[in-house]
Structures are given as C-alpha cells and as structure tokens.
Amino acid sequence: MDIRRIAATLLVGALTAPACPAFAACTLGKLAELPVTMSGALPMVTAQINGADARFIADSGSFYSMIWTTVTDDFHLRVDPLPYELIVRGIGGSTLASYTTVKQFSLAGIPLHNVQFVVAGSGLGRDSAGVLGQNIFRLADVEYDLANGVIRLMRPKDCGQAVLAYWVTDKPYSVMPIEWATSRDPFTAAVAYLNGAKIRVVFDTGSSRSALSVRAAERAGVKIGDNEVRSAGEVFGIGRRRVQSWVAPFASFKIGDEEIRNTRLRISDIGIDTDMLIGADFFLSHRVYVASGQRKLYFTYNGGPVFNLEATPSSPIRASEPGTQPSGTTPTGVAASAGGTPPADLGNGPASATLSPSPEAAGTAAPPETLDQPTDAAGFARRGAAFAARRDFDHAIADLTRACEMAPNQPDYFYQRGIARANNRQPSQALEDFNQALKLEPDDVPALMARSASHLAARDPSAAVADLDAVDRLSPKDADVRLALGNLYGRAGRLESALTQFDLWLHNRGDNPHRSEAYLGRCRARALLGRDLSKALSDCNDAVRLEPKEARALDTRGLVRLRMGDFDKSITDYDAALSLQPRLAWSLYGRGLDEIRKGMTAKGQADIAAATALAPLLPQEAKRRGLEP
Numbered sequence: 067m068d069i070r071r072i073a074a075t076l077l078v079g080a081l082t083a084p085a086c087p088a089f090a091a092c093t094l095g096k097l098a099e100l101p102v103t104m105s106g107a108l109p110m111v112t113a114q115i116n117g118a119d120a121r122f123i124a125d126s127g128s129f130y131s132m133i134w135t136t137v138t139d140d141f142h143l144r145v146d147p148l149p150y151e152l153i154v155r156g157i158g159g160s161t162l163a164s165y166t167t168v169k170q171f172s173l174a175g176i177p178l179h180n181v182q183f184v185v186a187g188s189g190l191g192r193d194s195a196g197v198l199g200q201n202i203f204r205l206a207d208v209e210y211d212l213a214n215g216v217i218r219l220m221r222p223k224d225c226g227q228a229v230l231a232y233w234v235t236d237k238p239y240s241v242m243p244i245e246w247a248t249s250r251d252p253f254t255a256a257v258a259y260l261n262g263a264k265i266r267v268v269f270d271t272g273s274s275r276s277a278l279s280v281r282a283a284e285r286a287g288v289k290i291g292d293n294e295v296r297s298a299g300e301v302f303g304i305g306r307r308r309v310q311s312w313v314a315p316f317a318s319f320k321i322g323d324e325e326i327r328n329t330r331l332r333i334s335d336i337g338i339d340t341d342m343l344i345g346a347d348f349f350l351s352h353r354v355y356v357a358s359g360q361r362k363l364y365f366t367y368n369g370g371p372v373f374n375l376e377a378t379p380s381s382p383i384r385a386s387e388p389g390t391q392p393s394g395t396t397p398t399g400v401a402a403s404a405g406g407t408p409p410a411d412l413g414n415g416p417a418s419a420t421l422s423p424s425p426e427a428a429g430t431a432a433p434p435e436t437l438d439q440p441t442d443a444a445g446f447a448r449r450g451a452a453f454a455a456r457r458d459f460d461h462a463i464a465d466l467t468r469a470c471e472m473a474p475n476q477p478d479y480f481y482q483r484g485i486a487r488a489n490n491r492q493p494s495q496a497l498e499d500f501n502q503a504l505k506l507e508p509d510d511v512p513a514l515m516a517r518s519a520s521h522l523a524a525r526d527p528s529a530a531v532a533d534l535d536a537v538d539r540l541s542p543k544d545a546d547v548r549l550a551l552g553n554l555y556g557r558a559g560r561l562e563s564a565l566t567q568f569d570l571w572l573h574n575r576g577d578n579p580h581r582s583e584a585y586l587g588r589c590r591a592r593a594l595l596g597r598d599l600s601k602a603l604s605d606c607n608d609a610v611r612l613e614p615k616e617a618r619a620l621d622t623r624g625l626v627r628l629r630m631g632d633f634d635k636s637i638t639d640y641d642a643a644l645s646l647q648p649r650l651a652w653s654l655y656g657r658g659l660d661e662i663r664k665g666m667t668a669k670g671q672a673d674i675a676a677a678t679a680l681a682p683l684l685p686q687e688a689k690r691r692g693l694e695p
Contacts, residue, residue, distance in 0.1 A: 092225035094232060097206050098174040100124065100217040103448050104455035107274035107346050107374060109212055111198060114172040115141045120195035124217055125272025126210070126356075127343070128199030129252050133166060133183040136546070136575070137195050143168065145185050162186070173202075193512070197272060200252045203356075210271060210354040212346065213368045214438045215448025222359065230357050231364040239366045242322030246361060254356060255340065256363065258321035260331075261286040265341035267321065269354075269363075273345035275374045277311070277334045282341035288314045290333070298332055298375070300613070309335050310615070313375050322363075330375055347374035350456050370456060440465075443473035451482060459490035477506035481513045488520065496520055511537050511547060518554055527558040534558065538567075544574035552587050561591040582612035586619050593625040594691050602626045617647035624656050628693075633660040651681035655688060662695050670695070 102109045102124060109124040115133075118141060122131075138145050143166040163186035171181040183196060207230070209218040222230060231239040245255040254269040260278070263285045280290065288295065295314040311334040319326045336343065351372045355364040440446045450465030466483035473479060484499030500517035504510060514533045521530035534554055541547050552567030568588035572581060586609040592602035606623035613619055624639035640657035643650055658673030674695060678685055688694065 092228040093223050094207075094225075094230070095221040095223060097219040097221050098176065100174055100219075101444065101448060102212055102215050102217055104212065104215075104346075104350075104451040105193065107350075107455050108194075109217070109271055109346060109349075110194065111173075111217070113198075114170070115143075115168050115195065116170045121193060123194050123197040123272050125197040125199055125270070126203055126208070126254055127268060127270025127272045128197045130184050130201050131181075131197060131199045132163075132187065133168075133185050133196035134187050134194070135164075135185055136544070138166060138185060140542075141168075141195070143185075173198075200247075204247075204252070204358070207358055208356045210349050210356070211438075212271070212349045213351075213353065213449070213452045214440075215445065215452055220355075222357070225360075227360060229364070230355050230360070230362075231366060232355075233353065234366060237366055239364055240323045241362055241364050244356070244361055244363050247358075254363070256321070258319065258342065260319055260342075261288075261317050263287075267342040267344050268340045269344045269348075269356075271346050271349050273343045275332060275347050275376075276343055276345040277336055278331045278342045279340070280333055280335050283314060283331075283333045286316060288316065288333075295333075322365075326372060329373070331373060332375060345374075346455070348372055350452055370458065374456075376457075440468075443469040443476065443479065446472065447476075447479050447482060450486070454482070454486045454489070457489070459486050462486040463490065475506060477503040477510060477513065480506070481510070481516065484513075484516060484520075488516070493520060493523055497524070509536075509540055511540055514540075515547065515550060515554070518558075522554065522557050530554065530558050531560055531563075534560075534563070538563075543570055546571075546575070549575070549580060549584055549587075552584065552591075556587055556591055561595050564588075564591045582609045582616070582619070585609040585612070586616070586622060589619075589626065590622045593622055593629060596629055596692055599626055599630050603630070615646060617643045617650055617653075620646070621650055621653045621656070624653060624660075628656050628660055631663075633664050636660045649680055651677045651684050654680070655684055656693075659693060659695060 100111045102111055104110070105121075110121045111124050112119055112121055114120065120137075120141065133141075133143065135145075145164050145166050147164050163184050166183055166185050168181045168183060169179065171178045203219075205219055207220040207222060209220055211218065220230075222228075229239070229241070231241070242256055245251075245253075247253060247255075256267055256269075258265050258267045260282060263282075265278075265282045265285070283289070290312060292314070295312050298311045298313045300310055311332055313330050313332055315328070315330050317328060319329050319331065331342075351368050351370055352365045353368060357364065438449075440449055446465045447469040450462045450469060453459070453462035453465060463483060463486050466479055466486060469476070469479040470483060480499045480503040484496045484503065487493075487499060488496035497517065497520045500513050500520060503513040504517065507513070514537050518530040518533035518537075521527070521533065534551055537547060537551060541551075548567045548571040552564045552571060555561070555564035555567060565588060568584050568591070572584050572588070575581060575584070585605040589602045589605035589609060592598045592605070603623070603626050606619060606626055609616065609619040610623060620639045620643035624636045624643060627633075627636035627639060637657055637660045640653045640660070643653040644657075647653075654673045655677035658670040658677065661667075661670030661673060663670075674685070
C-alpha cells in the first residue's frame with residue numbers, strides 16, 4: 067500500500083479547522099473523519115471491500131492494516147505468501163501471516179485501488195473483517211474522539227509548536243512527549259510513572275482494556291501473591307491460549323502532567339516488550355490528539371472511570387507488542403516479526419496518548435453536556451454506543467432513543483438500544499427493541515441471537531429455539547456465530563443441535579483461543595446425553611488442558627466420569643471444581659451421586675441437599691437426564 071498515494075487522495079477532501087490557540091496562523095486541515103461505533107469495548111469503522119460493507123477495528127496499536135484469515139473467502143480475496151516470513155505475536159502465542167490485495171477499498175467515502183493487507187488471525191469471534199493499523203493512522207496527525215464516535219485524520223499547517231488541542235476552551239488539557247516511531251517500532255509510546263517507578267506505555271485503541279505487565283507491577287512494588295491482588299479472569303489475543311489477569315491497587319499512576327492516586331490497574335502476563343498498554347477504556351474517557359510532527363500527545367478528560375476493571379471482561383484484552391524484529395501489533399494484540407526487512411510501507415509512525423486528572427473512583431461517564439452534541443441519528447447512535455462501552459447505560463439509552471426517534475426505520479439503532487437495556491436489567495424493554503429491529507430486518511443475525519438470549523432469560527426456550535434455527539439457516543457453515551449457537555442451543559436443552567454447532571465451529575476454528583469453550587460445550591452436551599463418553603472425556607481433557615483453572619471444565623469432566631462409573635476420579639474433579647467455585651450446584655449434586663454409589667450415603671445426601679438449596683430445579687433436570695440418587 068502506497069501511503070503517499072493514499073494521503074494525496076485523502077487530501078482532496080481536506081477541510082479547515084479553527085485556528086489553534088495563541089497561534090493565529092496555525093490551521094488544521096481535516097483530511098478525513100471516520101465515524102466510529104463501539105462494539106463492546108472496541109472501536110469499529112465501516113469500510114467497503116470490493117463494494118461490500120466490512121467493519122474494521124480501529125487499532126492504533128497495529129503495525130499495519132489486517133484482514134482476518136477467516137473472512138478472506140467471504141470477500142473472494144486471493145491470499146498470497148509474503149516474500150519473507152512474517153509472524154504475528156501476541157497474548158497466547160503467534161501465527162504465520164500472508165497478504166492479500168483488495169482491488170477496490172473505500173474508506174470515509176474515498177475509493178482506493180489495489181490496497182494491500184496483512185492476512186492473519188481469526189478476529190476472536192468479533193463481527194469484524196480485520197483492523198485498520200498504523201499505515202492508515204500514520205497518514206497524518208490523529209484525533210481519537212471515541213466518546214463522540216469519531217476519529218479524525220488532521221494535517222496541521224504553520225503550527226510549529228502551537229497547542230493542537232483545538233477543542234479546548236476553558237477546560238484543562240495535558241500534553242506529553244512521545245517516542246519517535248520507526249518501521250521497527252511504529253507505535254505510540256511514552257513514559258509514565260507507577261508508584262514513582264518509570265514505565266514505558268504504548269497507546270492501543272485495539273486493546274479493549276488497559277493492562278500492566280507483571281514485571282512492571284513488580285518494579286512498582288506489587289506482586290501477584292500480595293493480599294490485595296485479586297484475580298480478574300483470563301485474557302487472550304491472537305495466540306492459542308489464554309492467560310490469567312489480576313487487579314491490584316497502586317498509590318500513584320502519573321503520566322504527562324497528570325496523576326491518578328489510589329487507583330487500581332489490571333495486570334497480565336502480556337508477554338510483550340513494553341510495560342503497559344493504554345487501551346480503548348482510556349480513549350473513551352479522554353479526547354486524544356496525536357501530533358506526530360511535534361512528537362507530542364494532547365488530551366482532555368471526559369469524566370468517569372479511566373480504566374475498565376470488570377472482573378470478567380465482556381470483550382478480550384488484546385495486548386499489543388512492539389516487536390524486537392521489524393515489528394508491530396495487530397488488533398488482536400500481536401506483534402509482527404520478519405525474517406527479512408519488510409517493505410518500506412509496512413508500518414512507520416509516531417503516535418501517543420496520556421492520562422488525565424481524574425480520581426479513578428469517579429462515578430459514571432461524563433454527562434452528555436460535556437461532549438459534542440450530535441446533529442443526526444447516526445451521531446446519537448455512535449455516542450450512545452460509546453456510553454454503553456463505558457457501562458453508562460442510562461446515557462446510552464437516552465442517546466439511542468433519540469437515534470430511534472430520528473430514524474425509526476433503522477433496525478441497528480433498536481438493536482443497540484436493546485443490548486443497552488438488556489445490560490441495564492430491563493429485559494422486557496430489550497425484547498421489545500429486538501422485536502422492532504427484526505420487524506424492520508427479519509434476517510438480522512445479531513438481533514436474532516440477542517432475542518433468543520432474551521427468550522431464554524424469560525424461560526421461553528421454544529421461542530429461543532425458533533430464533534436459533536433461523537440463525538442456523540442464515541449462517542455459513544464456517545461462521546463464527548456457531549460457537550454462540552452451540553452454547554444457546556445447550557441452554558435451551560437442544561443438545562443434539564448444540565453438538566452439531568460445536569462440531570462445525572471446531573472444524574473451522576481449531577486455532578481460536580475460544581476453542582476450550584467449544585470443547586467444554588461439546589463435552590457437556592455428550593455428558594448430559596450420556597453417550598459417546600470416551601469422546602466426551604477427550605473433549606473435557608482438552609478443555610482442562612487449555613484452562614486448568616476453569617471450574618466448569620472440571621465440573622463437566624466430573625460428570626463424564628460419573629457416567630463412566632469412575633467415581634473416585636469424578637470426586638477428584640468435583641473437589642477441584644468446588645475449590646475454585648464453592649457454590650457450583652452441579653458439582654455438589656454430582657459429588658453426592660458419586661458418594662452414594664460408593665456407599666457414603668449420609669455424605670452424598672448432604673451434598674445433594676446443598677445443591678438443591680442452591681438450585682431447586684436441578685434434581686428435576688438431573689432426573690430427566692437419568693441422574694438420580
């Protein structure tokens with residue numbers, strides 16, 4: 067991809083922004099404005115591949131733009147090997163990359179021809195075709211205004227060292243130096259201080275949540291085994307395995323002119339050559355301008371918590387790695403390393419970001435009046451999605467309601483509001499929104515999936531299965547959605563259908579980091595059906611090997627061994643599951659059955675009573691599956 071040719075094309079649409087503060091001669095030309103819709107905690111931009119719509123993750127931490135290996139057939143793209151060995155690396159491992167050339171690629175309404183993309187990864191189940199990386203964001207200065215649903219490519223003229231935070235009027239702003247980017251290290255990087263210790267941070271919009279490396283935490287005086295360090299679930303990237311994460315308190319996090327005191331940060335063995343990733347959570351709580359020519363980063367604070375510290379991430383942390391060879395990071399948290407020198411246009415460019423003065427314990431996201439006021443339905447929808455990404459569902463629903471009122475024939479706005487309402491514990495209103503979205507677009511797969519989950523929550527499995535069957539008919543056999551289909555069919559009690567979906571997904575997604583979930587689902591279905599138990603045991607063994615601390619995998623393997631009559635090993639699995647999750651009802655019930663079969667009747671009955679107290683309907687379900695004392 068010729069960066070200079072693309073820049074020239076984008077300049078055709080240049081606009082002039084207001085003069086920068088204190089520098090009357092300084093003007094900012096707006097090369098392009100990319101509308102951004104948050105999908106979970108990741109910023110998505112819509113482009114066109116040979117005339118077909120395709121969503122890309124806007125990833126400032128990716129060394130180059132990428133298309134997932136799993137979608138090249140969907141867009142009829144020819145994939146060719148690179149002239150040198152390019153390996154992309156990230157959390158959980160690495161994968162070999164290739165490349166493709168898109169004859170017609172359109173971004174921000176601007177047509178581009180014969181655009182090259184690296185091909186690697188699977189997208190982690192995201193509804194995306196790939197990522198837009200630094201070869202796009204190096205075209206000019208970049209303003210990340212995710213809270214307002216937009217990324218702007220800017221070109222300063224006659225600005226020198228003028229302050230480029232042009233939107234600032236009476237509110238404070240922060241500025242900090244960033245590293246000079248090179249083809250070997252094309253990332254937005256800077257220095258921050260953690261409990262007074264110097265750390266290197268990389269700014270990565272493609273990482274859904276900020277993450278600190280284990281070694282950086284230790285330099286700041288915090289170790290994983292400390293009493294105040296809490297487990298925060300597993301994270302994954304482009305590699306085949308997941309890694310554990312933790313949340314820990316820190317007295318001070320200082321970056322640029324600003325400091326957050328008595329905060330908490332996520333820690334993970336991110337396995338990359340940096341100390342911390344500043345992810346999309348930070349960008350949502352700040353407006354950020356990366357001034358490449360000045361080697362500076364400007365930002366202002368939007369309000370609310372800076373870092374997303376949910377114990378179980380709703381979307382994966384995707385670490386980025388500035389590699390040790392010619393390298394870069396992809397949206398799934400990967401670096402690329404090549405056996406030779408990459409082409410000159412494969413990544414290059416400085417960029418950056420910083421934190422702002424905000425107690426981490428601050429309440430909800432900034433109220434709408436502190437942000438730009440949208441002028442159309444699309445603007446309200448994008449801002450609503452940004453509020454939802456920060457879990458400020460009240461403001462999200464308000465903005466999405468405006469979008470629905472202004473564009474009542476747009477199904478996606480009703481779908482987005484339904485998701486926000488479901489997350490805000492408004493199930494009946496969410497179901498109404500999904501119904502309306504599907505009235506407008508009956509074959510919309512995300513809305514069908516969301517409505518099926520709503521039906522299951524309302525204990526209406528028949529209605530849920532009708533939606534799932536529709537998704538099954540509409541989706542290609544190799545679609546990512548089949549993993550979710552398998553899980554929902556399982557919840558609806560349609561175990562045969564669940565097995566079919568898990569089989570299809572594993573056949574096409576064997577290297578995906580979610581494969582442990584598929585192995586577990588398939589093992590569970592067979593265990594509940596009481597058949598093909600040797601195959602079930604093999605699947606459960608694979609799930610436990612991949613996720614040795616996953617209580618559900620140990621619980622399900624315990625059920626398989628109970629079915630097989632291996633009561634001692636079954637009890638061992640149930641004990642291990644309960645040590646991780648003491649209130650796991652199926653483990654208590656299954657262990658009780660094991661104990662009764664071993665002649666330990668009183669102990670077994672006590673376990674079954676404890677299970678029944680936690681889940682009163684469990685004995686009825688177990689009896690239906692032939693599992694009785």
